Amino acid sequence: xxxxxxxxxxxxxxxxxxxxxxxxxxxxxxxxxxxxxxxxxxxxxxxxxxxxxxxxxxxxxxxxxxxxxxxxxxxxxxxxxxxxxxxxxxxxxxxxxxxxxxxxxxxxxxxxxxxxxxxxxxxxxxxxxxxxxxxxxxxxxxxxxxxxxxxxxxxxxxxxxxxxxxxxxxxxxxxxxxxxxxxxxxxxxxxxxxxxxxxxxxxxxxxxxxxxxxxxxxxxxxxxxxxxxxxxxxxxxxxxxxxxxxxxxxxxxxxxxxxxxxxxxxxxxxxxxxxxxxxxxxxxxxxxxxxxxxxxxxxxxxxxxxxxxxxxxxxxxxxxxxxxxxxxxxxxxxxxxxxxxxxxxxxxxxxxxxxxxxxxxxxxxxxxxxxxxxxxxxxxxxxxxxxxxxxxxxxxxxxxxxxxxxxxxxxxxxxxxxx
Numbered sequence: 001x002x003x004x005x006x007x008x009x010x011x012x013x014x015x016x017x018x019x020x021x022x023x024x025x026x027x028x029x030x031x032x033x034x035x036x037x038x039x040x041x042x043x044x045x046x047x048x049x050x051x052x053x054x055x056x057x058x059x060x061x062x063x064x065x066x067x068x069x070x071x072x073x074x075x076x077x078x079x080x081x082x083x084x085x086x087x088x089x090x091x092x093x094x095x096x097x098x099x100x101x102x103x104x105x106x107x108x109x110x111x112x113x114x115x116x117x118x119x120x121x122x123x124x125x126x127x128x129x130x131x132x133x134x135x136x137x138x139x140x141x142x143x144x145x146x147x148x149x150x151x152x153x154x155x156x157x158x159x160x161x162x163x164x165x166x167x168x169x170x171x172x173x174x175x176x177x178x179x180x181x182x183x184x185x186x187x188x189x190x191x192x193x194x195x196x197x198x199x200x201x202x203x204x205x206x207x208x209x210x211x212x213x214x215x216x217x218x219x220x221x222x223x224x225x226x227x228x229x230x231x232x233x234x235x236x237x238x239x240x241x242x243x244x245x246x247x248x249x250x251x252x253x254x255x256x257x258x259x260x261x262x263x264x265x266x267x268x269x270x271x272x273x274x275x276x277x278x279x280x281x282x283x284x285x286x287x288x289x290x291x292x293x294x295x296x297x298x299x300x301x302x303x304x305x306x307x308x309x310x311x312x313x314x315x316x317x318x319x320x321x322x323x324x325x326x327x328x329x330x331x332x333x334x335x336x337x338x339x340x341x342x343x344x345x346x347x348x349x350x351x352x353x354x355x356x357x358x359x360x361x362x363x364x365x366x367x368x369x370x371x372x373x374x375x376x377x378x379x380x381x382x383x384x385x386x387x388x389x390x391x392x393x394x395x396x397x398x399x400x401x402x403x404x405x406x407x408x409x410x411x412x413x414x415x416x417x418x419x
Contacts, residue, residue, distance in 0.1 A: 005194050010134035013191060014142050017126075017133065020187040022149045026157055027180030031091075031173060033161035035108060038170040042104050051112055057366045059116040064363040067120050069211040071355030076129035077193040083121035084185040090114045091178040098174065123362065128354035130346045132193045140284055140343045147339050148276035151331070154269040215356025218349065223410055224289045225348065227403065228341050229361055233368045234399065235296060235337070240372025241303065241379075241392050242268065242330070246323070249310060249385035260320045267324045271331020278332075279339055288344040289407055292337050296400045299333045302326050304393025311386035 032052050039051075071079065094111045101107045134142050164173055219226050250261045285291040309322045349357045379388050 005135040007135065007137065010138040013133040014138060014145060016187055016191050017142060018145050018149055020184045021146050022153065023180055024184040025150060026153050027177050029153060029157035030161040030164060031177045033158060034165050034170050034173040037165055039104060039108060051108060055109065055112045056116045057370050059113060060120055060363040060366045063117060063120050064359050065212040067124050068215060068356035068359030071124045071128050072352055075195065076125050076132060080122060080125045080188050081185065083118040083125065084188050086118040087115055088178065088181045088185055091174065091181055095174045095178055124355055124359045127358040128351065129193060131351050132195060133191065139346055141280055143343050144276045144279040144339050147335060148273050151269050151272035151276060155266055212356055215353050215360055218353055218357060219360065225345065227289055227407065228292065228344060229364065231292065231296065231403065232341055233364050236365050236368035237372035238392055238396055240369055241376045241389065244373050244376040245380050245385055245388060248380045253385060256316055256320065264320065264323045264327050267327035268331040271328040272335045275332035275335025276339060279335060284343065285340050288340050292340060293400055293404045293407065295333050295337050297397055299330060300393045300396030300400060302330045303396060304390050307386045307390030307393060310389060
């Protein structure tokens with residue numbers, strides 16, 4: 001069926017998808033940042049900036065089964081337009097109610113829950129419909145450009161949000177976001193989907209669990225896919241050490257200031273951006289799992305070196321310079337790990353199962369980060385940053401080394417079976 005989608009059509013779809021992602025994600029990040037500022041000023045609650053990081057994983061966990069099943073049993077374009085439309089409606093309702101509601105926190109929680117639910121459907125639908133938008137030659141290009149766009153937005157969204165908040169205020173940002181989401185809905189409307197013959201699971205109706213279990217069984221019975229999922233969960237959990245540890249170690253422990261912290265964190269996003277731009281011109285990895293394992297081994301080494309930097313008696317300028325370099329390369333490696341994971345899943349999982357498999361994968365990734373954040377929040381409170389990073393890096397290298405041997409043993413066994 002790939003022949004139905006030409007290279008020219010694929011490129012047009014990539015431009016539309018990337019534009020939608022950039023506009024929608026930038027708008028969403030700006031709104032989240034502005035919402036956090038508004039709640040902080042009105043409620044003085046420390047949780048103001050953490051609402052999204054709590055609500056999105058919880059919603060993802062609750063909806064992982066019904067959303068995966070829904071996406072695999074419905075036409076993707078109408079589903080996408082519906083979920084995008086719900087987001088537009090949510091911002092419209094919020095804009096109308098916000099001036100008249102006394103409890104801003106409750107309203108924010110309700111609206112974010114609805115938006116998170118719709119976003120779960122949108123992201124899973126996009127993931128499952130990749131073969132309806134582009135041909136096989138452009139799947140990697142679509143994924144890498146979208147990942148690069150996300151990294152670029154992470155670099156600029158706080159600056160844009162702060163500037164807009166000062167200029168037009170929170171109510172102005174809400175109205176702006178309503179317009180932004182309307183534009184993304186119109187872009188989705190203009191996208192041309194090429195439904196595949198076996199893209200919809202049209203089997204006999206089953207219970208929610210029976211439908212969802214098909215996707216779980218597929219992951220369990222495919223060694224490489226199962227390894228990629230487990231590896232992704234493991235890395236997401238441990239990489240929370242960067243999100244939690246660097247702010248605490250640089251600002252709280254070393255008292256080196258917010259500006260220096262922003263340089264280090266921006267280096268991570270810059271590395272992810274560059275890594276994805278490089279991936280757009282590289283051929284696909286022949287053996288995805290082995291490539292990811294080798295790169296993850298390097299990532300473990302970088303985190304261990306971060307630990308050594310904190311342990312060593314370095315001057316502030318040298319420490320920050322070292323962390324910027326290490327953070328940048330960790331971002332590059334993360335791009336080289338995350339994007340091939342996504343591409344491998346899209347290229348190997350049958351389209352009629354992509355919703356369930358993709359929903360499971362994204363939810364587990366999303367849950368691993370807050371769990372890691374909670375664990376490392378305790379670690380960094382009780383122990384110095386240097387030993388925590390050093391031990392984390394060593395654990396990653398030992399785990400990846402063990403899996404590397406396991407994969408080699410599995411592939412040798414498979415070759416023997418094939419004769």
